[in-house]
Amino acid sequence: MRKFFPVIIFLLGINLSVAQTKSTKAMVEELMDKNLLMVELTDYARNNINSDKERARFFYHWISENIQYDYEMLERHNKDGWTDEDVRLNESPILVFEKRSAVCAGFSVLYKWFMDEMGIENQIIDGHIRHLTNQTVEPDLDTGFSHAWNAIRIDDIWLIVDSTWAKQFETNVPDYYFDISPEKLIITHFPTESKWQLLEKPLSLEEFNNSQYIDPLYYLVGFTEKPSLKQDKDFFYFVWKNNPNRNWMIRLGYGTDSINYEPVPGIQVINQDGYTYYKFAKSLIQEKTAFKVDLNDFNEEKQ
Numbered sequence: 001m002r003k004f005f006p007v008i009i010f011l012l013g014i015n016l017s018v019a020q021t022k023s024t025k026a027m028v029e030e031l032m033d034k035n036l037l038m039v040e041l042t043d044y045a046r047n048n049i050n051s052d053k054e055r056a057r058f059f060y061h062w063i064s065e066n067i068q069y070d071y072e073m074l075e076r077h078n079k080d081g082w083t084d085e086d087v088r089l090n091e092s093p094i095l096v097f098e099k100r101s102a103v104c105a106g107f108s109v110l111y112k113w114f115m116d117e118m119g120i121e122n123q124i125i126d127g128h129i130r131h132l133t134n135q136t137v138e139p140d141l142d143t144g145f146s147h148a149w150n151a152i153r154i155d156d157i158w159l160i161v162d163s164t165w166a167k168q169f170e171t172n173v174p175d176y177y178f179d180i181s182p183e184k185l186i187i188t189h190f191p192t193e194s195k196w197q198l199l200e201k202p203l204s205l206e207e208f209n210n211s212q213y214i215d216p217l218y219y220l221v222g223f224t225e226k227p228s229l230k231q232d233k234d235f236f237y238f239v240w241k242n243n244p245n246r247n248w249m250i251r252l253g254y255g256t257d258s259i260n261y262e263p264v265p266g267i268q269v270i271n272q273d274g275y276t277y278y279k280f281a282k283s284l285i286q287e288k289t290a291f292k293v294d295l296n297d298f299n300e301e302k303q
Contacts, residue, residue, distance in 0.1 A: 024049065024058040028065055038097055042117040052120050053154045053179075056161065059114040060178045063107060064166035070101040077103070078144040104164040108148040111163050121153035125160075127191035135290075136209040137190050149189065151196060158198055160185055165216075176220055187214055218295070229291065236285065238278040238293075242271075251294040252278055254285055261292045 027048065036044065041062065045055045073086050089095050090106035093113035102110070108124045115122040128137045129147045137145065149162035162177040162185075182198040186208065194202035203211065212226060227240035238252055253261030265284055270277040 024054055025061050027058060028061045031062075032065070038094070038113070038117075042114065045114075045118065052118065053159075055118050056115065056120055056152050056154065056159075057175070057178055059111060059118075060161055060163050060166065060175075063111055063114075063163040066100060067096065067107060067110065067163075068101040069164065069167055070103055070106075073101075073103050074144075104148045107164040108150050111150050111161065115150070115152055123151045123196075125149050125151055125191050125193075125196045127189060127196075129188050129190070130209075130213060131188070132213075132215070135213050137205065139192075139205075147189065151198075160198065162189070176216065184216070184219060187211070188216065221295075227293070231282065234282060235279050236282055238280075238291065239275055242274050242276055250276075250278075253292045253294070254289045255292070256286055256288060257290070261290075264291075 027044075031041075031044070041059075045058050049055045049058055073089075076083065076086065089099060090102055091109060093106075093110040096102045096106040096110045112122055112124055126146070126148050128139055128142055128145050130137050131145065134142060134145050147164075149160065149164065151158050151160055153159075159179040160177075160182065161179070165177045186197055186199065186203060190203075190205065190208050191197060197203065214226065222243045223241065225241045227238065230237040230239055252264045252267065254264050255261040264278070264280050266280050268279040270279055
């Protein structure tokens with residue numbers, strides 16, 4: 001039976017405008033209509049980009065812009081498992097490139113091919129991810145949440161790259177999942193081999209499932225610290241460091257599952273030393289509860 005753990009969930013109803021790495025992103029955009037072959041792309045990168053890290057970033061952007069996620073294949077996998085054809089398509093970087101679509105396995109295989117061609121040491125990482133709809137990972141049961149991403153070694157340092165998840169930001173493809181910090185990646189990604197957490201002290205599966213779930217967009221919009229839930233004898237305090245970049249409309253909900261939430265009653269708002277505190281009575285909240293935060297852009301300058 002799946003255990004339920006208290007979590008804080010962030011749903012961000014905003015339109016992002018995130019600064020891009022202009023050089024490599026602009027190069028990718030200039031090549032969109034040229035329909036280059038794989039070898040022509042690698043030649044282009046060698047001839048126009050000087051550093052290994054920027055070449056790796058170039059192919060991160062190229063894949064996220066040119067390879068579409070195959071949701072029909074994912075649906076087949078979740079319903080009946082992989083077909084032989086699905087496996088064949090996602091194991092071959094050439095077929096992924098030609099078809100221009102894949103699931104995460106195909107994204108990571110194609111990225112590995114480009115890194116091999118660039119002479120950059122790399123590794124495909126297998127594991128599982130958690131999401132708003134699947135906040136705890138059970139590897140034997142969560143086949144629909146298995147995932148693959150990449151690690152690359154630049155200047156003797158391993159960096160994490162997930163070109164599949166860059167796609168979730170649609171037209172704004174930021175660098176967030178290129179060289180993402182291990183501390184942020186572990187919020188959502190749990191590798192099968194703990195060494196690929198790249199943490200000084202890797203988390204166990206139980207520690208991962210008990211840790212706070214935060215939507216990655218929380219950091220992309222400018223927040224720098226994890227929010228926290230503090231308490232004393234009589235009250236809970238939901239606390240976050242204010243974001244100087246925008247004004248926000250915050251709604252705090254609670255529920256006993258990951259689907260249905262009600263507004264937290266009787267909130268007292270306290271602003272102090274650059275932090276906001278939502279204070280509310282513990283007696284109004286059930287013992288096993290998940291809290292959800294709807295975080296929406298409320299920039300007064302645009303009103």
